[in-house]
Amino acid sequence: MKSPLDRAALDAALENVHRAGMPGLFAEVRDGDQVWRGAAGVAEVATGRPVSADMRHRVGSVTKTFTAAAVLQQVESGRIGLDAPIGRYLPKLVPGERGDAITVRMLINHTSGLAEYLPYAYSSLRAFPDLAETGPRSLDDHRFTRFDPAGLIKMGVTAPAVGAPGGAPGLYSNTNYLLLAQLLEQVTGTTAERYITRNIIERAGLPDTAFPVGPYVDGPHSQLYEAWFGMIDPPRDYSVYDMSWVGPSASLISTVADLNRFYGLLLAGEIVSPPSLAQMQRTVPIISQEGKPIDYGLGLRSMESPGRGSFWGHGGTVWGGGTLAMTRADGKRQMAVAVNLQRWNRLDASGKPQPHPIDDALATLYRVAMYG
Structure with missing residues (x-):
């Protein structure tokens, strides 16, 4: 009987991403009981230390699925109303008419109209203001900065709105998920990180998934190389970084195996009802x-392919690292991929990222991993 996983094709697709310019990447693909894990390239450019498929990795905004699931658990318990105004719970953080108009659902699906806080500096606390001008200086300035989430939220709420509450299309914003973390703390009496750890991570049996305690990644991991659109050349290692700048919006550390287990359980109705x-x-x-x-x-992000079914999951980036985890709606086919270089595309005169061989190589890997 032919295996549903074409291991040779997966090995080749993974290697091609490395050859296209990615220092290192690793992945796990599942189809029913069949499992393929692969790794290509290096975890550390200076030493040539290789990557391996069991490495822990900063998974960025994949964290948002964990946070959203935690909020839905509290909706099930009756402590949170999905379509209740956020001002009912956090009137000081989102005051007045906006607090009355923006619902919990709008925060989770990014239709709140609240701006992304990262490029703004509307208080004495400076986040990453020069990112608005595509400058990388702030990345080094804040490697060890411990940000206050209320201050970051204030930047996003004070910044000009990017749309009306509930308007379409929505605009992706980390401000929404920092507010959801504060909402979880308000209704559970513990931090969002502790709640998610106890009620999502531990219950799902994810041994290598955790929120960081400090700026370091515990256990075997890769360096994370940030190119910032060619402005950091050669790319610089940002694997040591205080992740309070995103908190429960994008700070989780995990493995490709844990991510596939999590999304499999989620889509089976075992994380939320x-x-x-x-x-x-x-x-x-x-x-x-x-x-x-x-x-x-x-x-959750949806990816559809005619005749091949729908996939659900999330992607994530941090300074130097990227992750994509997608699971087919029936739970049988799963993919989780981690890379250790970000923003490899250089910008043209108009500021638009230019194509790079990594783009096509990654797209091919995703196709082979998801569809065979």
């Missing part, structure tokens, strides 16, 4: 941080 999962899979059009239109539910 089937009715809650159905709410998570109700999508709206939003614009991603890369400026691309995507279909987004409650902490």
Whole structure:
């Protein structure tokens, strides 16, 4: 009987991403009981230390699915109203008419109209203001900065709105998920990180998934190389970084195996109830941080392919690292990929990222991994 996983094709596709310019990457693909794991390239450019498929990795905004699921658990318990105004719970953080107009659902699916806080500096606390001008200096300035989430939220709320509450398309914003973390703390009496750890990570049996305690990644991991559109040349290692700048919006550390287990359980209705999962899979059009239109539910992104079914999951980036985890709706086919270089595309005169061989090589890997 032929295996549903073409291991030779997966090995070749992974290696081609490395040859296209990615220092190192690793992945796990599952099809039923069949499992393939692969790694190509180096975890450390200076020493040539190789990557391996069991390495821990900063998974960025994949964290949002965990946070959204935690909120849905509290909706199930009756402590949070999915369509209740956020001002009911956090009137000081989102005051007045906006607090009355923005619902919890709008925060989870990025239709709140609240701006991304990263480029703004509307208080004495400076986040990453020069990112608005595509300058990388702030990345070094804040490697060990411990940010206050209320200060970051204030930047996003004070910044000019990017749309009306509930308007379409929505605009992806980390401000939304920092507010959801504060909401979880308000209704559970513990931090969002502790709640998610106890009620999502531990219950799902994810041994290598955790929120960082400090700026370091515990256990075997890769360096993370940030190119910032060619402005950091050669790319610089940002694997040591205080992740309070994103908190429960994008700070989780995990492995490709843990991510596939998590999404498999989620889509099987074992993390939240089937009715809650159905709410998570109700999508709206939003614009991603890369400026691309995507279909987004409650902490879940949808990817459709005619004749091949729908996939659900999330992507994530941090300074130097990237992750994409997608699971088919029936839970049988799964993919999780981690890379250790970000923003490899140089910009043209108009500021638009230019094509790079890594783009096509990654797209091919995703196709082979998801569809065979």
